[in-house]
Amino acid sequence: MQQERPFDLLNKVIGQKVFIRLKNGLSIRGKMSSFDAHMNIVLEEAEELSDGELKSKLGTILLRGGNIIFISPA
Template identity: 40%
Template sequence: MENKASTRSPTDFLSTVLGQTVKVRLNSGIDYKGTLACLDGYMNIALENTEEYVDGRLNNTYGDTFIRGNNVLYISAEKSS
């Protein structure tokens, strides 16, 4: 019996979180949390209502943020409250 979750691709995941709150971890260890507005095939990301976290602490807030894909370590969905 095959696990249905294991057959999902990263593209499937990203399409389900478009418009949702995500956390983007950069290779540098800095985290950005915001609403995923769009992304492209190079994994360039546009976030809205973005918060920047350094060492787990809120460092700054931004309206719109653009992150180059080559800086991204991972993207995770944030749990809704």
């Protein structure tokens, strides 16, 4: 019945901009470069957002999957 799996979405957005909501209340936006089975994600040109406003430029980051609430194509 089910033809896709959630991680297929991650494969599709490699090289594209994503928006990530974190458990600590902040959000991160950046270009997805790679991910693994724990949802650890490398983002390039990452930016930290607070209430939708740019808070700081982070450059390339490796984000631990356990901090993520959701990921969305930006």
